[in-house]
Amino acid sequence: MSPVAVNKRLLFNEVPDGYLELGVTLKLDSTSQIDLDAPLEEGAILVKTKALAIDPYLRNRMQGPSAKGYIPNFSYSLGEPISNFGIVVVIRSENPAFQVGDHLYDHFKFQEYSIIKDPTTCRVLKNEEKLPWSAYLGTLGMPGQTAYFGWKLYSYAKSGETVFITTAAGTVGAAVVQLAKAQGLKVIASAGSDEKVDYVKSLGADVAFNYKTKSTREVLDELGHGIDIYWDNVGGEILEAAIDALNIFGRIIMCGAISQYNTKTPYGIKNLFHAVTKRITIHGFVVADAIATHKEDFYAEFPKLVAEGKIQHKEQLHYGLGSAEQALIDTFKGDNIAKPVIVLDESL
Amino acid sequence: MSPVAVNKRLLFNEVPDGYLELGVTLKLDSTSQIDLDAPLEEGAILVKTKALAIDPYLRNRMQGPSAKGYIPNFSYSLGEPISNFGIVVVIRSENPAFQVGDHLYDHFKFQEYSIIKDPTTCRVLKNEEKLPWSAYLGTLGMPGQTAYFGWKLYSYAKSGETVFITTAAGTVGAAVVQLAKAQGLKVIASAGSDEKVDYVKSLGADVAFNYKTKSTREVLDELGHGIDIYWDNVGGEILEAAIDALNIFGRIIMCGAISQYNTKTPYGIKNLFHAVTKRITIHGFVVADAIATHKEDFYAEFPKLVAEGKIQHKEQLHYGLGSAEQALIDTFKGDNIAKPVIVLDESL
Structure with missing residues (x-):
């Protein structure tokens, strides 16, 4: 050779x-x-x-x-x-x-x-x-670390609260769904196909819907809002709907904005000022920062959860x-x- | 009688x-x-x-x-x-x-x-x-409390950092200018008239401009961005310009959005997804929450600062x-x- x-x-x-x-x-x-x-x-x-x-x-x-x-x-x-x-x-x-x-x-x-x-x-x-x-x-690489650190550092989640997770069938979203359920939260999840919705339900989401066939705003309105945490992977119009559906003291974990990556005309968020009256905290978040300082926590905990089937x-x-x-x-x-x-x- | x-x-x-x-x-x-x-x-x-x-x-x-x-x-x-x-x-x-x-x-x-x-x-x-x-x-009522608690709880300010403050001649803004200068920050401030700009300069602002005659975006561009903290009293287009001018790990204290209160066509913030890449934290904030729990701190500290002329x-x-x-x-x-x-x- x-x-x-x-x-x-x-x-x-x-x-x-x-x-x-x-x-x-x-x-x-x-x-x-x-x-x-x-x-x-x-x-x-x-x-x-x-x-x-x-x-x-x-x-x-x-x-x-x-x-x-x-x-x-x-x-x-x-x-x-x-x-x-x-x-x-x-x-x-x-x-x-x-x-x-x-x-x-x-x-x-x-x-x-x-x-x-x-x-x-x-x-x-x-x-x-x-x-x-x-x-x-x-789930054991960057996307799983994103879910793990974003949830751990910025969700301030309490059992009994409600979280809305976008792109919930993706690696990040799926891990967040499972972390939230394990902590006793109600999970509302959206994904981009009926097949993905079924997958998200199989992970334990309480409500899951196909955002391509159902308007996110309408679904959140029908659910009567009441969201404490919004895990944002998409940005744009869905972020706007989530801001309207958030409770007082709501948290937004901004992890990505895939709806904005391929467009030259970014969507303008028209209700951001509700963050004041609703006392919303928004955390923009790049996982590299947490990995730099806390990755051993992840490797000590997450592979075991995956091996035990607790994180599918x-x-x-x-x-x-x-x-x-x-x-x-x-x-x-x-x-x-x-x-x-x-x-x-x-x-x- | x-x-x-x-x-x-x-x-x-x-x-x-x-x-x-x-x-x-x-x-x-x-x-x-x-x-x-x-x-x-x-x-x-x-x-x-x-x-x-x-x-x-x-x-x-x-x-x-x-x-x-x-x-x-x-x-x-x-x-x-x-x-x-x-x-x-x-x-x-x-x-x-x-x-x-x-x-x-x-x-x-x-x-x-x-x-x-x-x-x-x-x-x-x-x-x-x-x-x-x-x-x-x-300055000893709700507006001063807004400045005091918003700055104390959400600025995470460090000496040597730069803060941009809108409506800086208002009671809230003027107090924030003085709190920031006392802590060793560089202060960029905007106000709505030349008279107000002079007042803000007299309070110690390093840069002050009239946002009605100079574009905030242009001023921030000329200054080369480099803002660590944005105190937002206005929302809308100026908030958008500030997001573009924020450093990585920047903080936004959303205290008000006066540009949006009197309009039926709210301004859409088109660059909010930069909060992800720039790891920006946004805190929407209503002073009543802090007053409910911490007002004695304020009354113990602030009237003295006012009496001593440290907060004009x-x-x-x-x-x-x-x-x-x-x-x-x-x-x-x-x-x-x-x-x-x-x-x-x-x-x-």
Whole structure:
């Protein structure tokens, strides 16, 4: 076997105007090669990519060089591979903290092989519970951490309260539904298809509806409002309806705004001033902050809950880097039926 | 002197459509009489109104019976006197906690005399600092409490940070400017006239501008953003500009939204989803909650600061119930030059 291998990559090719255009926004590239036997610097590791996650927030990273950088270098660079959370396997190591065969979780490029010069941020996944590796990109990865920390830090939830959760069939939403039920809350949940609604009900949601066939505002009106916590993954008109339905001292956990990511005409929230009379607290929230300081709490608690079946999850596997762009488009349009995970090498 | 006196009242006559209409929204009424010698129930007191406050939030209470009641009975009833914070003097008492001549602070009707059957919520103002009584309706009343508690509870201010304060020449804003400067913050302040801007500068604001002649967005852009705390008294387009100018981990204290009170077409906030990426916390805030639990902190601390000149203030006195409606209109339009106080009886 030749030590020089093709290193397939998925490149950011063009800033999308609204939704991604298949084969235009991203381009699969086979022109890069890597010498798998070339010497590694001390401390470096060579890894092969096992799997990569597809998450809604990636749309925000396709803004190109004109993007205002709230997070430095947040947007992908044109001509460079896109990146996201993934699992890689160490195939060579010049770093005593990483052994050949170790499964690592971190942010990785969408390419088959990577040399990681400074792997200190990589986490070796022990997976003592023998869970499917894909779970570590879903409910045990960034989305599960988002649910766990967002709920723990900003819900101020009390048993008997009511929470409304959007995109409740997504990995984040599904975990929040289960955390809320475990704590004795009433859960109202919305999702984007009847199949997803059934899934959310199977997780214990007290009320679940398809927001594409029923108006969220009408459902909340029929329920007589009474919401204490709103978990916002969507923003826009639904956020506005939720503000109207919130109780006094209501909390909004703003975790995402997928309805606003693919539009050039953002929806204007016309009732935000009710936050004053209703004493609403709104927490915008990026999980990276909590991960930086509290991730050991998560790893100590959450894999056990998953292994015991207390947090259910599901992933949809897509095979090959070439499947990633369609999986992204499906995610932005809500056409995915489970957490999409791009598998590059099943054998690892 | 006849014990039966005319009891002039200012009645809520018609729900306003936008701004108040002078002589139509409110009506001065002289048809009510009161027998000043009639027996009082045990525990009751008879008071004469000395002065009443005019505050921007009163516009919210003129919604009529169709108003959605976030706060029960928040809207005034048609045909009944309006009410607000005021100072009254006890002229008869069947309650051992209140002596004839005591000055009381509480919520009172806009009428000359009132019988208070249960005066337990009335606070006897000792005024050991011998401050002008009008101060107790401004910087030592609800507006000053709003500044004190909002800043203390929700600013999470640190020396060296930057705060942007709207309606900074108002009683609330002026107190916040001074609290922020005392804590070592940089203060950017806006107000609605050049005269008000000069006043705000005299209170120590580092940057102050007239938002009617300079675009808030342009000023914040020129300053290069960098705002850590936004004290929002106005809502609407200025809130939107402030969200764009906030730093990561920025805080918004939503205290009012005067730009939205008199309009039927509320402004839609199009960038609220930046609260996610910027990890912004928004606290909607009604001072009554903090007063209910922490008012002694305020009375222990704030009158001293005022007496020592560390919190400056000014009031504009208007004489007679008949002056109240114009004072309200001026307040909603921003034409007042100081805290408006309606004086009913100077001699008390």
